[in-house]
Amino acid sequence: MEKVKNLIIGFGKGGKTLAKFLAQKGEEVVVVEKSNQMYGGTCINIACLPSKRLVIEAANGVDFVDAVKGKNEMTSLLRNKNYHMLADEPTVTVLDGNAKFISNHQVAVTTADGTVEEYEGERIFINTGALPIILPIPGLAESKFMLDSTAAMDQQELPQDLVIIGAGYIGLEFASMFAKYGSKVTVIDHKTAFIPREDDDVSAMVKENLEDLGVNFILGADISSVTDGPDGATVSYELNGKEQTIFANRILAATGRKANTADLGLENTDIALDQRGAVKVDDHLQTNVDKVWAIGDIKGGPQFTYISLDDFRIIKSQLFDGGRYTLADRQLVPYSVFIDPALAEVGLTEKEAQKQGIDYQLFKLPVAAIPKARVAKDTRGLFKALVDPATKEILGATLYGIESFELINMINLAMKAHLPYTLLRDQIYTHPTMSEAFNDLFK
Numbered sequence: 001m002e003k004v005k006n007l008i009i010g011f012g013k014g015g016k017t018l019a020k021f022l023a024q025k026g027e028e029v030v031v032v033e034k035s036n037q038m039y040g041g042t043c044i045n046i047a048c049l050p051s052k053r054l055v056i057e058a059a060n061g062v063d064f065v066d067a068v069k070g071k072n073e074m075t076s077l078l079r080n081k082n083y084h085m086l087a088d089e090p091t092v093t094v095l096d097g098n099a100k101f102i103s104n105h106q107v108a109v110t111t112a113d114g115t116v117e118e119y120e121g122e123r124i125f126i127n128t129g130a131l132p133i134i135l136p137i138p139g140l141a142e143s144k145f146m147l148d149s150t151a152a153m154d155q156q157e158l159p160q161d162l163v164i165i166g167a168g169y170i171g172l173e174f175a176s177m178f179a180k181y182g183s184k185v186t187v188i189d190h191k192t193a194f195i196p197r198e199d200d201d202v203s204a205m206v207k208e209n210l211e212d213l214g215v216n217f218i219l220g221a222d223i224s225s226v227t228d229g230p231d232g233a234t235v236s237y238e239l240n241g242k243e244q245t246i247f248a249n250r251i252l253a254a255t256g257r258k259a260n261t262a263d264l265g266l267e268n269t270d271i272a273l274d275q276r277g278a279v280k281v282d283d284h285l286q287t288n289v290d291k292v293w294a295i296g297d298i299k300g301g302p303q304f305t306y307i308s309l310d311d312f313r314i315i316k317s318q319l320f321d322g323g324r325y326t327l328a329d330r331q332l333v334p335y336s337v338f339i340d341p342a343l344a345e346v347g348l349t350e351k352e353a354q355k356q357g358i359d360y361q362l363f364k365l366p367v368a369a370i371p372k373a374r375v376a377k378d379t380r381g382l383f384k385a386l387v388d389p390a391t392k393e394i395l396g397a398t399l400y401g402i403e404s405f406e407l408i409n410m411i412n413l414a415m416k417a418h419l420p421y422t423l424l425r426d427q428i429y430t431h432p433t434m435s436e437a438f439n440d441l442f443k
Contacts, residue, residue, distance in 0.1 A: 002117070002118065002119050004028055005028040006028065009124070010041070010128040012129050012295070013040075013041050013296065014308035016082060018295070031094050032097060040082030042129050044075060049075070049078065050075050051149070053071045064157075096112060097111040098110045100265035100268075105291070107121065107124070123291045124292045124293070126293070127295040130258055131258055134255070135165065137224075138224070139226035146226070148253055152250075159183050162183045162184065163188060163248035165223065165251065167188075167194060167217065168256065170254045172206075173338050175210060179210070179213040179214045185214065185215045186217075186218060188235070189220075198351075200351070206343060209340070209380055221238065234248075258278075269289060269292075271289050284327070285314050295315065307333065313325055334346035334411075334412045341402045344404040345398045345399070346408055350386060365382070365383045365441040367379055381402070382400050383401060385442065387442075392420035393421070401434070407438075410435065
């Protein structure tokens, strides 16, 4: 049993950033990663970066097979860079293997050749991410045509008929992307409401634009079974009391992700999980076991790589800054959905403000009114913002249109700094740009 100062299980964004920081402090760190294809974590290997690369290539008219090849070259480069970022540090050991808790602070790591190495960590940081949820639909998990989000980005040929189970944000990103590559895409969801979190005017516009790309939606449907054939699968579902079927060359399960805790041996510890199977943490991201923390998707909550990075900031503050920055300080979390065009949001929607009885002033601007949108030949979309009439501060914004994934960060900064909306309204912007839309949005 080797004793180490810091043991990090998982090579994700928060964990690798923490490992680098501790190494630069001269501290000993052991980083355990299950797969040498996951150095750097989910984001750079199987999620954010490869999927956005494919989204951009689709918009640029690149062939799907060529796009996948380019994506793989990019992830290989980034994976190697991330590995050396840690492995080249003299106080860091990167160990390939499966980590399993023996007790609260003792972990056994089984390497590829079957060797078992045991470690006792003074501090342990769990950073093992999340896994796709596969619904218990008869025949789905066994189907040789079923894909998760990772496999969908590694197909050697473009699916001609693609059925996506789930009309959440991940499902919509893939629907938009594959439709632009040329697949015939059908999205099936048991909910009748389309992206119900969004305001009705925005969700209706998103649905219409995706349908214009060729995406077909079957909402309010309950899938009863998946049956394989020689060249694809038949998806059977019930809609409005009638049994119906649809054929698919590939079926993409896009029904969410769950915390990756199943094989960690947490039953051998006192570490508590919540009802959804995620690791419970306090405002400092510490578990109920002293000096054991959870970082990123493993602890539940928003599943974004920038949340994992912010988790690092919380732990760094606890270890070296008296714990002044905590989970309670994380009030605003923007997000973007990389459909075509993109949807980005931070703070309250109009629907949420009404539900909570919050007084607001509403500002709206069609993207068609923005000169840059005319230049870019894409006038689809709508910008919305809510402002507190008393303080003039922005309560939230929904930006649906090109480059919204960049603009939302400006709104987020103004909200975090408690700046009045008039500052964005009266700012001098370069021209023609999408950011100058704030002159007119807040007018």
